[in-house]
Amino acid sequence: xxxxxxxxxxxxxxxxxxxxxxxxxxxxxxxxxxxxxxxxxxxxxxxxxxxxxxxxxxxxxxxxxxxxxxxxxxxxxxxxxxxxxxxxxxxxxxxxxxxxxxxxxxxxxxxxxxxxxxxxxxxxxxxxxxxxxxxxxxxxxxxxxxxxxxxxxxxxxxxxxxxxxxxxxxxxxxxx
Numbered sequence: 641x642x643x644x645x646x647x648x649x650x651x652x653x654x655x656x657x658x659x660x661x662x663x664x665x666x667x668x669x670x671x672x673x674x675x676x677x678x679x680x681x682x683x684x685x686x687x688x689x690x691x692x693x694x695x696x697x698x699x700x701x702x703x704x705x706x707x708x709x710x711x712x713x714x715x716x717x718x719x720x721x722x723x724x725x726x727x728x729x730x731x732x733x734x735x736x737x738x739x740x741x742x743x744x745x746x747x748x749x750x751x752x753x754x755x756x757x758x759x760x761x762x763x764x765x766x767x768x769x770x771x772x773x774x775x776x777x778x779x780x781x782x783x784x785x786x787x788x789x790x791x792x793x794x795x796x797x798x799x800x801x802x803x804x805x806x807x808x809x810x811x812x813x814x815x816x
Contacts, residue, residue: 654707654760656769660752666699678800694770697791703773
């Protein structure tokens with residue numbers, strides 16, 4: 641069974657991450673919620689040392705290819721911040737839907753507890769995950785080509801910028 645969280649012993653490095661909304665509820669399809677995700681990622685890139693190499697925002701989950709000196713801290717802070725933003729937004733726009741995320745003892749939990757982290761240890765695996773991320777909206781039938789999905793690093797016009805891949809400089813064994 642895959643790990644649900646990043647190991648404390650391996651919190652620095654390259655990761656493929658999936659953040660899923662609890663119960664796969666479609667949260668991001670309205671009320672500027674994609675903007676919330678984009679703003680949070682941009683903030684983490686600019687202020688938290690996150691390197692973002694690929695991403696896609698889907699209606700009920702997010703795929704990321706990242707590197708960080710503190711991936712655990714990034715995941716914690718990103719989920720906490722976006723949960724607060726979602727809670728505030730849904731309180732105003734969809735108070736009945738907000739009830740779906742209530743937890744015992746008060747508060748709301750939007751994200752599933754798993755992050756499905758996969759450490760990226762080869763160039764081949766890195767490129768495979770980037771392709772998977774970019775083709776996610778195509779596989780779902782939302783668009784015909786990856787670059788047509790507005791909330792993806794495959795789209796050159798998306799407002800969330802990505803970092804240049806240092807593939808040859810990250811210590812992967814590269815096949816000639």
